[in-house]
Amino acid sequence: xxxxxxxxxxxPAAPAxxxxxxxxxxxxxxxxxxxxxxxxxxQEFLAAHGLPLDDLARPAPDHDPDGPCGAALxxxxxxxxxxxxxxxxxxxxxxxxxxxxxxxxxxxxxxPPPPPAAGPWRLGDWRESWTPAQHAExxxxxxxxxxxxxxxxxxxxxxxxxxxxxxxxxxxxxxxALPGARYGGTLTGAGWAIGCASPETxxxxxxxxxxxxxxxxxxxxxxxxxxxxxxxxxxxAEHVMIVDLERNDLARVARTGTVxxxxxxxxxxxxxxxxxxxxxxxxxxxxxxxxxxxxxVCPGGSVTxxxxxxxxxxxxxxxxxxxxxGMGALGWVAPGxxxxxxTIRTAAADGRRLHVWAGGGITWGSDPQAEVAEAAAKSxxxxxxxxx
Numbered sequence: 001x002x003x004x005x006x007x008x009x010x011x012p013a014a015p016a017x018x019x020x021x022x023x024x025x026x027x028x029x030x031x032x033x034x035x036x037x038x039x040x041x042x043q044e045f046l047a048a049h050g051l052p053l054d055d056l057a058r059p060a061p062d063h064d065p066d067g068p069c070g071a072a073l074x075x076x077x078x079x080x081x082x083x084x085x086x087x088x089x090x091x092x093x094x095x096x097x098x099x100x101x102x103x104x105x106x107x108x109x110x111x112p113p114p115p116p117a118a119g120p121w122r123l124g125d126w127r128e129s130w131t132p133a134q135h136a137e138x139x140x141x142x143x144x145x146x147x148x149x150x151x152x153x154x155x156x157x158x159x160x161x162x163x164x165x166x167x168x169x170x171x172x173x174x175x176x177a178l179p180g181a182r183y184g185g186t187l188t189g190a191g192w193a194i195g196c197a198s199p200e201t202x203x204x205x206x207x208x209x210x211x212x213x214x215x216x217x218x219x220x221x222x223x224x225x226x227x228x229x230x231x232x233x234x235x236x237a238e239h240v241m242i243v244d245l246e247r248n249d250l251a252r253v254a255r256t257g258t259v260x261x262x263x264x265x266x267x268x269x270x271x272x273x274x275x276x277x278x279x280x281x282x283x284x285x286x287x288x289x290x291x292x293x294x295x296x297v298c299p300g301g302s303v304t305x306x307x308x309x310x311x312x313x314x315x316x317x318x319x320x321x322x323x324x325x326g327m328g329a330l331g332w333v334a335p336g337x338x339x340x341x342x343t344i345r346t347a348a349a350d351g352r353r354l355h356v357w358a359g360g361g362i363t364w365g366s367d368p369q370a371e372v373a374e375a376a377a378k379s380x381x382x383x384x385x386x387x388x
Contacts, residue, residue, distance in 0.1 A: 009105060010173065011072040012185035012196050013331040013339035018069050019185075023108035023133055025049065025068060027100035029189065032082065038100050039291035045292070046071060049104045052335060053290035057208055060336025065107075070334030072103040072187050074194065076341075077327040080298030086312035092211055092322035093129070096192045096350040103187070121166035123354065123387050127323040129159040129268055135375070137360055138318045138366035145314055146364045153241050154305035154314045157359030159321040160383075168349035175347055175385045180270035183331060183341025194325045197345040197382065199270045200277075202329050203297045204205055205338040210250055210282050210293075214302040215274035215344075216242045216361055217265075218374055226267055226274050234365040235276060239265055242361070243278050245301040245308060252296045254282030270345070271381040290333065300342045303327040305361065326357030345382055354383050 009022040029043045030038045046053055050068045071227040078088040079099040092099075095173075130138075135158055142154045163172075169186065171197025176184035181197035188194075201213035217235035219225035229235055242259060251259050266277050305311025325348035330338035348355045358379035360371050 001002040001353050002167055007185050009310040010176065010185045011103075011105075011332060012176070012183035012198070012341055014072070014185070015068065015332075017098050018107065021107050022069060022105040023110070025106045026104040027189075028102045029097055030079070030100040031054045033374045039080060041292045042073070042100065042102055042235070042294070043289055043291040045102055046104070046333065051104065051333070053333060054294065055286070056205055056288050056290065057207060057284045057286045057339070060334075068104050069242055070105060070332050070337070072101070072342065073329070073331060073333045074187055075294060075298050075329040076100065076325065077299045077303070077323040079313050080328060083295045083298055084309060084312065086309050087316040088322075089316040090322045092324045093161060094192070094324045094348050094350045094353070094355050096324055097194070097348055098189070099367050101187065101189060114243075119166050121171060121388060122164065124163040126160045126162045126383065128210050129161075132372045135372045139366055141318055142314060142362040143364060143366060151310045152306045153238060153361055153363050154311045155327075155359055155361045156315070156371070157302045157303070157319060157323055157327060159324070159326070159355065159357050160379070161353045161355045163353050164349070168354060169388045171195070171354070172347060172349060172388060174220070174388060175382060178271055178345070178381060178385055180268070181345070186262070187330060189349050193349045194330065194343070195347045196341065196343055197385070198329055198330075198341040198343055199268070199275070200223055200300075200342040200344055201303065202300045202340045202342040203293065204340070204369055205284060209283050210254060210284050211279060212246050212297065213252065213277055213279050214246050214300070215275050215277045218300050218360065218378065219274045220377070221269050221272045229267055229274050229276060234363065237266060237365070238361050238363045239276050239278065240301045241306050242365075243280060245306045246280050249296050249301060250280060250282045253285055253288050253293055258283035273377060290338070291336070298329055300329070302361070303342060303344065303359075323357055324355055335381060345378070347382060347386055354386055356386075358382070
């Protein structure tokens with residue numbers, strides 16, 4: 001079993017000027033066997049370490065140079081489902097990872113030295129957790145559920161794993177450097193690591209305003225692909241359903257009447273793909289704490305479906321392997337600033353294997369074979385970056 005190295009802090013969405021001068025001060029991790037209310041526990045842990053997030057509408061206090069800078073926050077898709085009261089789904093393929101991790105950081109004048117070399121990097125063959133035929137059957141099962149009126153849309157995700165030798169952190173760091181990775185970076189723990197290249201904002205809080213930027217709709221990054229995406233009635237209908245879902249999620253935690261769609265169906269590039277993105281914002285409600293915000297937005301609508309609870313029940317029934325680090329939340333929290341990315345285009349390492357996840361939203365108009373091909377296209381740049 002290879003040993004994961006300890007790298008310089010490179011948490012997604014951490015302040016750019018601080019990333020290389022951070023040191024860990026405290027850590028809290030949670031698994032379902034721990035019980036309790038993990039959302040409330042996250043909020044209490046942060047407050048106990050100088051990061052009060054019990055009223056997100058309150059202006060941030062003056063920064064204490066000797067106090068904490070902020071904290072990394074990771075919430076798995078399974079943990080997000082549990083926060084909503086939905087089934088968590090199949091067991092995770094990477095049980096070394098916690099379902100929630102909070103790491104508080106302060107500043108240091110002496111960043112850690114680079115880790116020693118761990119031998120040559122070698123990544124073995126990827127082994128899928130389901131065959132293309134099984135993936136297509138899951139897509140068809142969702143179409144049948146839509147036909148019965150059980151759901152309007154469900155995001156179906158597949159998993160693959162590959163054994164490795166050497167240190168996986170440089171590979172995960174390469175992943176975070178992919179073009180368009182708004183939430184590029186890594187988070188590590190004892191025997192595990194996550195690398196993220198996500199372009200998607202799950203939730204951002206700045207100056208009292210909440211923002212989410214759901215992504216839904218994909219085509220190859222060619223001129224023809226951009227035209228096809230903009231003209232696709234199926235992709236636009238799928239996208240608008242998720243925009244409506246996200247508007248509803250924000251309305252639960254926003255000041256009444258402040259939710260608005262700032263931009264609808266903007267086509268943006270991530271690596272070799274065009275993707276459609278919308279921006280939805282709202283004024284945060286007085287007295288809203290981080291715990292209630294997490295309960296409202298996790299797991300993200302674009303990787304679950306509509307209605308969210310019914311979609312999560314379909315996901316739990318259809319996906320043979322848990323989502324692990326994929327389709328969750330990862331980013332930075334501090335008084336006055338929250339910035340969590342949705343962990344699409346994300347990989348995780350345990351002591352033996354690398355894990356990746358990819359999928360897409362299924363509507364009545366979905367073609368099963370096209371959905372299988374879309375998931376493969378999303379996974380391809382991730383796997384290439386990991387292979388190096």
